[in-house]
Amino acid sequence: MATHTAAARPIRKKRLIGGDELAKAFTLFFAVLILVVTGTLVYQLWITSSPAKEKFGFGFLASTLWNPVTDEYGALPFIYGTVLTAFLALVISVPLGVGAAIYLSELALPKVSNALTFLVELLAAVPSVIFGLLAIFTLVPAMRDYVQPALQKVFGFSPLFGGPIFGVGYLTAGIILAVMTFPFIISVSREALMAVPREQREAALALGATKWESTWQIVVPFARLGILGSVFLGLARALGETMAVTMVIGNDPAIHASLLSPGYTIAAVIANEFAEASGKMYPSALVELGLVLFALTMLINGLAQLMIVLTTKKGAAKG
């Protein structure tokens, strides 16, 4: 035994110096780099936003003022717009995306499935400004001339669909975000569904389940972690999306009850105003908004992780 380890040691050492050690050092370096970048990001956001933090304190999060003339700023309309548009996007894109993924992985002929999947992946690679242009030239006029008047006719009694019609606004932004998030949801959900072992389906079918029963009661629950993951990926994109949203949300820093009203998101206001923000407090307030967005994303991702942990436990207990 002793002689064996003595003989093995020099060989191992040599090999480590030659390749593994080097590879380890390299990859460690890259891994640490991620930490450094994230750390620098937070540090910079924190330092640059300190004048605004000192002046407004936590009131920044609750204030609806955004007045560069008097140098008074608040984040609430932007937080509201960011969360609301992301929520609307998911309400639309989750059923569509998961439904499409089920069709592609379970029901479609392989040829059709492959062709459609290719198109979906192409859609995911389209730059967001292109979606913004698409929205301006097709979605906005359609919303203004047909969809919003129809919604108002049917649901006009509710403040959610009241007010004048502009074409742009929360709902339009939510729809374009849905279009942008569902390629991710389809693509990742489909992978998750495809990864479900064949035996699961066969067992269900052998027990007399129909194709749909096997899909809905066996395959989808089996793949739910992957599907949830795809939803959170979509959510992350919806929260941080800048260009397409700023083109169709109307850029109005106020909170309106109506989904048809113009609003603003955090990413959009930073993109619009940062380049020309002068003075000390104005850029600092915009950076603090960036910090808020960062925190918001962390919070939502944390909740997502928690939800995954909880549902997995429940699943395990049931199984």
Add this chain to the structure above:
Amino acid sequence: MKNTLIAGAAALAALFTGAASAQSITGAGATFPAPIYQKWFADYHAAHSGVQINYQAIGSGGGIKQLTDGTVDFGASDKPMSDTEVAAVKVKPLHFPTVLGGVVLTYNVPGVETGLQLSGDVVAGIFMGTIKKWNDPKIKADNKKANLPDKDIVVVRRSDSSGTSFVFTDYLSQVSPEWKSKVGAATAVQWPTGLGQKGSDGVAGMVKQTPNSIGYVELLFAAQNKMTFADLKNASGKYVKATFESVTAAAAASKGLDKDFRGSIVNAPGAKSYPLSTYTWLLIPSQIADAGKKKAITEFLKWMLTDGQKQAEGLSYAPLPAAVAKQVQAQIALIK
């Protein structure tokens, strides 16, 4: 392989020595005068190959910011710097007016193809959100013959901070006490109503495709894109169309600029004056340590205020009134 390498190295060397012998100057700021600035700098470079001026059109606010940070040799702005802004710069900047421009209200109202007339009061009401419909009696009073629809007014304004917004809000502050106390004048304000769009092209695009909308853009931009815009009532009670003549008339009739050449010419008196007119400025540090740069900048300014002015009309800008151009030339001597 070796030969191409040597050739490449030689080309690189030539590039560097060329750059070193030329005087390179960097500026940044307002987008509205950018087309004529680019033309001036290119023409000046063609005539004086030793001087190369790079200009980045990043907006008036950005120009002031970069000048304050000292990252550029000069700034440019559609809004004169305030005393606090001037005090924040290490070396006191001098204001050099370059050309004149106007801001127009462009609209898209089905049934009213041309000839809309607006008074300052009504414009302030529309942008305050107190005048909500096109057939409001106040708008009707100015447009008795027009067939104004019973529709909500869609207000479109800039979402980014902009010299154009400054000129517009400065005007509204002068004609409406309510606007002055509630909103004020700045490159970015808390707009009481309306859809925000980025850049003049954003505002123009939104107005073009949204029925019953109104927005403001630079005169030059509206003229180039053949957009319809409203006649504005001036301080003498006359409705005036925005043209390069009416903008120049406003400059000539206004009480003029202060001794630092700062000041606003909105709502100028005179029957022919267009009320939404403005100067635009180059912001030059009053002390330039580098002798070569100082020489290049002062000579360019001399050229700009004489020969350069002749190009203005060709590019649809209004040149400085001759008297002003002459006074500004005297300021060049203050650059130490």
